[in-house]
Amino acid sequence: MRFVPWWAVLSSGCAPLLLVGGWSVAAVLHGPGYDPVTETISVMAADGASGRWVLTGALLVLGICHLVTAWGLRPAAPAGRVALGCGGVAVMGMGLAPVPESGGSLVHGWVVAVGFALMALWPVLASDRDGAAPWGLRPALSLAVCLLMGAGAAWFLIELHSQGTAGVAERVLTTAQTAWPFVVVVSCRARARP
Numbered sequence: 001m002r003f004v005p006w007w008a009v010l011s012s013g014c015a016p017l018l019l020v021g022g023w024s025v026a027a028v029l030h031g032p033g034y035d036p037v038t039e040t041i042s043v044m045a046a047d048g049a050s051g052r053w054v055l056t057g058a059l060l061v062l063g064i065c066h067l068v069t070a071w072g073l074r075p076a077a078p079a080g081r082v083a084l085g086c087g088g089v090a091v092m093g094m095g096l097a098p099v100p101e102s103g104g105s106l107v108h109g110w111v112v113a114v115g116f117a118l119m120a121l122w123p124v125l126a127s128d129r130d131g132a133a134p135w136g137l138r139p140a141l142s143l144a145v146c147l148l149m150g151a152g153a154a155w156f157l158i159e160l161h162s163q164g165t166a167g168v169a170e171r172v173l174t175t176a177q178t179a180w181p182f183v184v185v186v187s188c189r190a191r192a193r194p
Contacts, residue, residue, distance in 0.1 A: 004188040008072025012182035015065040019178045022058025023171070026051030036167045040160070041174070042094070042108065048101045059095030062178065063088040069181045073126070075188045076137055080126020083118045084181060090115030116156075119177035120149035126184070136187030149177055 026044040027034055029051030034044065045055040066088025070081045093111040127133070127142035135141065152173035159166040 002074035011068035063092030076126035083122035087118035134191035136184035
């Protein structure tokens with residue numbers, strides 16, 4: 001069993017805190033005109049938004065956290081590590097390709113779609129069919145997590161197009177996608193203990 005270094009625990013543990021902290025501070029800076037239930041996180045990172053710099057900075061560091069975690073998650077299959085790392089790059093791309101003040105952005109939309117897909121697929125790509133795999137890398141659980149994240153993405157798209165609770169759906173999905181690497185890292189660390 002390959003060992004997961006302490007810095008992968010740190011990077012994966014900081015990721016959800018950065019995400020939630022970034023959108024929370026950006027929402028305060030954005031002011032009372034922002035509705036977190038119906039509006040997406042991207043609205044706070046749009047060109048001209050008051051909290052843009054906070055959320056953009058949080059997304060850039062969050063992407064780096066995913067890259068570092070992918071590098072340190074040695075027990076995972078290489079395809080999953082690559083997908084997690086590329087998901088981190090996509091997260092950085094979300095911050096660097098903001099939506100305009102009004103309207104949409106094809107580039108931002110593509111980056112978000114690729115990021116959501118990679119962050120949903122990496123668990124199943126990282127799974128280890130070895131009977132001694134840590135529980136966070138077992139195929140059945142990895143597939144279940146992948147399917148749940150796919151369902152979360154579908155929920156988000158439905159809410160976005162029906163002008164419903166897209167903000168809630170996006171927050172549930174992104175929190176799950178950002179927290180799962182930490183869960184996997186902890187399972188690997190627990191398995192590696194004598």
